[in-house]
Amino acid sequence: MPLPYLQDLRHCAGHDLDGPLAHTRPVLARLKAAKGRGEYAFLDQPDRTDDLAAIEAAASDMRRFGTVVLLGTGGSSLGARTLAALADGGGGFWPKGTPRLIVAENVDPFGFERMLATLDPADTGVLLVSKSGGTGETLAQAHAILPWLAKAGALAPRARAITEPTDNALARLARRHAIPILEHPPTLGGRYSVLSVVGLLPAAILGLDIRALRAGAAAARDAALEDPATSLPAHGAALAAALVHKGKRTTVLCPYVDALGPFAQWFAQLWAESLGKGGEGTTPIRALGTVDQHSQLQLWLDGPADKLVTIVARDSRDAGPRYPAAALADASLDWLAGRTMGDLLDVSWRATAETLARRGRPVRILTIRTLDETTLGALLMHFMLETVIAADLFGVDPYDQPAVEDGKKLARTYLKGMGAGG
Amino acid sequence: MPLPYLQDLRHCAGHDLDGPLAHTRPVLARLKAAKGRGEYAFLDQPDRTDDLAAIEAAASDMRRFGTVVLLGTGGSSLGARTLAALADGGGGFWPKGTPRLIVAENVDPFGFERMLATLDPADTGVLLVSKSGGTGETLAQAHAILPWLAKAGALAPRARAITEPTDNALARLARRHAIPILEHPPTLGGRYSVLSVVGLLPAAILGLDIRALRAGAAAARDAALEDPATSLPAHGAALAAALVHKGKRTTVLCPYVDALGPFAQWFAQLWAESLGKGGEGTTPIRALGTVDQHSQLQLWLDGPADKLVTIVARDSRDAGPRYPAAALADASLDWLAGRTMGDLLDVSWRATAETLARRGRPVRILTIRTLDETTLGALLMHFMLETVIAADLFGVDPYDQPAVEDGKKLARTYLKGMGAGG
Numbered sequence: 104m105p106l107p108y109l110q111d112l113r114h115c116a117g118h119d120l121d122g123p124l125a126h127t128r129p130v131l132a133r134l135k136a137a138k139g140r141g142e143y144a145f146l147d148q149p150d151r152t153d154d155l156a157a158i159e160a161a162a163s164d165m166r167r168f169g170t171v172v173l174l175g176t177g178g179s180s181l182g183a184r185t186l187a188a189l190a191d192g193g194g195g196f197w198p199k200g201t202p203r204l205i206v207a208e209n210v211d212p213f214g215f216e217r218m219l220a221t222l223d224p225a226d227t228g229v230l231l232v233s234k235s236g237g238t239g240e241t242l243a244q245a246h247a248i249l250p251w252l253a254k255a256g257a258l259a260p261r262a263r264a265i266t267e268p269t270d271n272a273l274a275r276l277a278r279r280h281a282i283p284i285l286e287h288p289p290t291l292g293g294r295y296s297v298l299s300v301v302g303l304l305p306a307a308i309l310g311l312d313i314r315a316l317r318a319g320a321a322a323a324r325d326a327a328l329e330d331p332a333t334s335l336p337a338h339g340a341a342l343a344a345a346l347v348h349k350g351k352r353t354t355v356l357c358p359y360v361d362a363l364g365p366f367a368q369w370f371a372q373l374w375a376e377s378l379g380k381g382g383e384g385t386t387p388i389r390a391l392g393t394v395d396q397h398s399q400l401q402l403w404l405d406g407p408a409d410k411l412v413t414i415v416a417r418d419s420r421d422a423g424p425r426y427p428a429a430a431l432a433d434a435s436l437d438w439l440a441g442r443t444m445g446d447l448l449d450v451s452w453r454a455t456a457e458t459l460a461r462r463g464r465p466v467r468i469l470t471i472r473t474l475d476e477t478t479l480g481a482l483l484m485h486f487m488l489e490t491v492i493a494a495d496l497f498g499v500d501p502y503d504q505p506a507v508e509d510g511k512k513l514a515r516t517y518l519k520g521m522g523a524g525g
Numbered sequence: 526m527p528l529p530y531l532q533d534l535r536h537c538a539g540h541d542l543d544g545p546l547a548h549t550r551p552v553l554a555r556l557k558a559a560k561g562r563g564e565y566a567f568l569d570q571p572d573r574t575d576d577l578a579a580i581e582a583a584a585s586d587m588r589r590f591g592t593v594v595l596l597g598t599g600g601s602s603l604g605a606r607t608l609a610a611l612a613d614g615g616g617g618f619w620p621k622g623t624p625r626l627i628v629a630e631n632v633d634p635f636g637f638e639r640m641l642a643t644l645d646p647a648d649t650g651v652l653l654v655s656k657s658g659g660t661g662e663t664l665a666q667a668h669a670i671l672p673w674l675a676k677a678g679a680l681a682p683r684a685r686a687i688t689e690p691t692d693n694a695l696a697r698l699a700r701r702h703a704i705p706i707l708e709h710p711p712t713l714g715g716r717y718s719v720l721s722v723v724g725l726l727p728a729a730i731l732g733l734d735i736r737a738l739r740a741g742a743a744a745a746r747d748a749a750l751e752d753p754a755t756s757l758p759a760h761g762a763a764l765a766a767a768l769v770h771k772g773k774r775t776t777v778l779c780p781y782v783d784a785l786g787p788f789a790q791w792f793a794q795l796w797a798e799s800l801g802k803g804g805e806g807t808t809p810i811r812a813l814g815t816v817d818q819h820s821q822l823q824l825w826l827d828g829p830a831d832k833l834v835t836i837v838a839r840d841s842r843d844a845g846p847r848y849p850a851a852a853l854a855d856a857s858l859d860w861l862a863g864r865t866m867g868d869l870l871d872v873s874w875r876a877t878a879e880t881l882a883r884r885g886r887p888v889r890i891l892t893i894r895t896l897d898e899t900t901l902g903a904l905l906m907h908f909m910l911e912t913v914i915a916a917d918l919f920g921v922d923p924y925d926q927p928a929v930e931d932g933k934k935l936a937r938t939y940l941k942g943m944g945a946g947g
Contacts, residue, residue: 177819192639194627195617205616208816212845212867213896214783217614240815243861243869246853247846272857279854293819352829353775353808361636372820379824386775386824386831388810393662394630396929397599397715398794402801402808404928407774409808420943423634424669431668432701435694438937439665445634446943447665447936454936461931474635506827507818510880515860517872521842 104322107478108485110335111468114460115342115411118349123341123496127331130495134488135328144288145295145487149321149480155313157285158300161263162307168202168228168261171308172218174244175232175301176208178293179265181372182302182483183232184365186316189479190309193364201310202228210240215247224255228308229262232301234287236271239511245276258282265300292502294373297483312476319480327488336488339467342411343385343489344496346465351409352385355399358415359392359452362474363482366415367391370486377490377501384497385411393451400455404462412459412466415482416452417474419445526744529900530907532757533890536882537764537833540771545763545918549753552917556910557750566710567717567909571743571902577735579707580722583685584729590624590650590683593730594640596666597654597723598630600715601687603794604724604905605654606787608738611901612731615784623732624650632662637669647677650730651684654723656709658693661933667698680704687722714924716795719905734898741902749910758910761889764833765807765911766918768887773831774807777821780837781814781874784896788837789813792908799912799923806919807833814838815873822877826884834881834888837904838874839896841867 112120137143139150165171173183187204190197197203207218229252233241252258264277267289277284285300296302298320303313327336343354354374356367367389378384390399392414403410422445431440439447452468459466469485471478494501534542559565561572587593595605609626612619619625629640651674655663674680686699689711699706707722718724720742725735749758765776776796778789789811800806812821814836825832844867853862861869874890881888891907893900916923 176816180816181820192636194636194640196639196643208819209781209783209813210815210845210866210870210873211781211783212841212865212870213839214614214616215866216845217618218616221618237857238819239861239869240873242858243848243866246848246861247866250852272855275855352831359631359633361631361633368820375821375824375828379821379828381827382829384824384828386808386810386828387821388808391631393632394598394602396932397630397660397662398603398790399797399801399809400932401926401929402797402806404801404931405803406797406801406806406808407804409774417635419634423632423638426665426668430672433694433697435659436664438940439661439668442940442943443634444632444637444665444669446940447661448632448634450936450939450943451632451662454932454939457935458928458932462928504823506880506884507823509826509883510818510822510876513879514869514872514876517876518860518864518868521864521868521872 104318106322106326107319107481108469108471110338111470112338112342114456114466118342118345118465120338120341120345123344124331124337126496127337127341127492130492131328131331131334131337138328141290144291146324148298149317149324149484154300158304158307158313161283161285161304164260165228165263165308166202169226170205170222171202171228171230172205172207172248173230173232173305174207174241174248176238176240177372178296179232179234179241179301180206180208181369182297183305185297185369186302186306186311186479187309188362188365189311189476193362202308204305204309207244208240210243215244219251224252227252230304231262231264231273231277233273234267234293236266236269236273239514242272245273249280263304265304294376295487297369298480315476316480319477320484323481323484324488327485336485337492339489340492340496342467343493346411347385351411353388353410354385355388355390355403355410355412357390357392357395357412359448360415360417360474363415364391366482373486373490376504377494378497378499380499380506383499392455393448396451396455403464404459408464410464412464413469414452414456414466415469415471417471419448421445526740528744528748529741529903530891530893532760533892534760534764536878536888540764540767540887542760542763542767545766546753546759548918549759549763549914552914553750553753553756553759560750563712566713568746570720571739571746571906576722580726580729580735583705583707583726586682587650587685587730588624591648592627592644593624593650593652594627594629594670595652595654595727596629596663596670598660598662599794600718601654601656601663601723602628602630603791604719605727607719607791608724608728608733608901609731610784610787611733611898615786624730626727626731629666630662632665637666641673646674649674652726653684653686653695653699655695656689656715658688658691658695661936664694667695671702685726687726716798717909719791720902737898738902741899742906745903745906746910749907758907759914761911762914762918764889765915768833769807773833775810775832776807777810777812777825777832777834779812779814779817779834781870782837782839782896785837786813788904795908795912798926800916800919800921802921802928805921814877815870818873818877825886826881830886832886834886835891836874836878836888837891837893839893841870843867
């Protein structure tokens with residue numbers, strides 16, 4: 104399979120990548136040697152076929168509903184949001200005949216109750232997702248939604264849980280209600296789980312081609328591990344390292360594709376949690392073109408010179424409505440005459456890149472011919488690899504998130520110490 | 526009116542605010558003297574009543590539709606998104622009996638055509654919003670949607686335009702189709718326009734109390750301009766300045782309120798475009814609790830010490846579903862027993878703040894008793910004032926965005942240079 108995306112570093116030529124690129128050699132070799140051996144679980148998800156039957160059976164059961172609510176947060180939700188945008192275009196425009204997916208991540212009681220008030224329990228399926236099975240928000244949501252769902256009958260046919268195979272609170276809750284459990288791969292970290300059942304079950308419910316997602320990811324992985332000289336993720340990681348040495352500690356991901364809006368949010372978690380430790384890391388900014396040209400671009404161009412901007416662009420020339428001069432009926436719109444909406448999008452990202460480059464601000468461009476499951480799978484794998492390789496260059500462990508545990512413990516201490524409720 | 530929000534700077538005690546605070550005295554005096562004189566248009570929007578009849582008449586016309594599509598971008602869209610979240614809770618949960626608002630900002634032809642494919646032109650109203658009337662994206666969208674809308678009949682009763690009173694391309698388009706035009710205040714910058722017709726027409730369509738929005742903003746403004754010693758926006762701006770001097774150039778806005786998700790996006794434009802110039806400015810990060818505890822918090826706690834985190838929290842104790850121990854039926858959930866979902870939210874932001882503070886990371890907390898029009902109006906005015914005051918401390922002009930003009934010109938040059946289309 105030809106790689107379904109390209110990476111253009113032309114506008115980063117002023118930054119010496121050769122040094123950091125040489126340092127990616129050992130980690131690439133390590134990843135390549137580990138492939139297929141289960142050592143890095145995210146690396147092996149694309150080749151799995153053992154879990155497809157269970158995913159597809161569960162998806163078939165859940166497709167009966169008009170709405171599927173996914174309860175999960177962070178690594179359990181952002182991958183699903185990213186894949187779901189292939190179905191709804193990122194704007195909530197669900198195709199007829201498939202359920203819409205609602206991802207509930209927070210424990211805002213006002214938001215949660217408003218959601219339930221607009222849904223019909225008889226036409227709603229529920230996914231309960233927590234790797235550890237102990238995520239406080241997800242358990243609190245689950246204990247609120249299941250009684251509501253039960254109003255419309257037995258829970259077992261209308262809910263599925265995804266958790267690791269331990270005796271945890273979510274697993275016990277599921278078993279108590281005879282809700283089938285799908286196994287979260289126990290060695291797979293949440294933010295690397297998008298190509299496992301965690302992302303693929305919601306994707307399959309929405310009618311996406313989950314085999315193609317994995318195939319695209321496998322192609323991107325295999326190309327990436329061959330040789331640092333041609334490895335796109337290694338170049339991306341080397342660029343991040345080179346820029347950190349120059350004090351550029353902010354990394355903007357700006358797709359010019361509506362359906363990749365949630366992808367930038369998924370990336371932000373991946374990058375922030377994997378690299379932000381021990382004073383290291385760079386800060387991800389999620390953006391979307393063209394709207395952020397009218398929101399954040401001024402800062403990127405003329406604020407502190409501390410950013411890398413990565414644009415993701417789809418070939419859109421000649422796409423969408425075309426504007427004949429007669430239809431425009433306005434001489435001041437001569438720049439649009441004869442062009443299409445897609446032409447306008449195309450020149451928009453090109454001009455943004457060029458303008459950034461002229462001001463000496465580094466900008467990288469990833470281009471895709473189309474956005475489909477294969478391409479999205481490849482992009483997901485690209486950024487997982489880039490993150491893991493960058494972690495090696497930064498000298499941090501990409502798989503842990505030690506600092507957030509303090510807050511979780513403190514929250515539970517506070518809860519226990521609250522005065523008795525009503 | 527008592528101020529509907531509080532600001533808690535307890536966890537910023539290590540940063541000397543007195544110096545920068547003293548420097549806010551002249552700008553506060555200038556703003557106070559200018560009030561009511563039209564010199565800073567955003568300052569005077571809250572007191573306006575002359576535009577209410579036109580806004581309410583247009584809203585009444587547009588409320589007939591199941592969907593209203595707003596075409597606009599940046600300052601023309603983000604305020605509307607922010608207000609609309611009071612109606613849909615930030616999650617697309619529209620109340621019965623009011624239209625849903627779709628905000629179309631981008632020129633992704635695939636996204637745009639998908640949107641139109643899911644809508645019924647006979648049940649759709651359209652708002653066309655561009656201050657200058659020359660915004661490329663909005664004009665391109667308008668020239669695509671109006672022929673579609675015309676399939677269901679005359680355009681005049683089903684569309685409204687908002688633009689400044691000049692002979693511009695949007696105004697000409699509207700006049701050609703007899704679409705009524707509401708006046709964008711000509712001296713009011715887009716990112717400061719949320720309390721004008723730009724934000725209030727969509728808000729009124731959605732059934733919000735636009736007088737209360739303005740009343741809350743007026744109360745926040747009047748309290749803010751009295752005295753630097755008690756001015757909450759002046760303290761916020763002083764904090765930003767104090768932190769910049771210590772190299773902290775990233776500012777996170779993290780509401781723990783689902784319906785304030787878009788508010789953080791509105792803030793990001795306001796802060797980025799107003800302050801990001803001449804190498805100055807700090808980079809806004811939009812976040813949302815609790816999900817970003819599982820996404821970005823690791824970085825904020827343990828990555829580079831370059832961030833201020835601002836939490837916005839609503840009083841949620843005792844709100845939402847309560848969890849009796851018997852219902853939980855799981856001893857490992859003892860921390861939740863007897864508590865509510867709102868209690869969990871409450872301890873979540875408190876624990877996040879405390880954990881950040883213990884690591885010496887500055888954190889500011891804004892608390893609100895409830896989220897309604899009055900409160901949101903006050904928060905919007907708070908941040909507009911904080912931005913303008915910070916601009917004075919940074920020595921930049923908060924009302925321009927000079928750098929982005931280059932890209933706009935370049936895009937049009939590229940378009941004109943494209944080969945002839947089909």
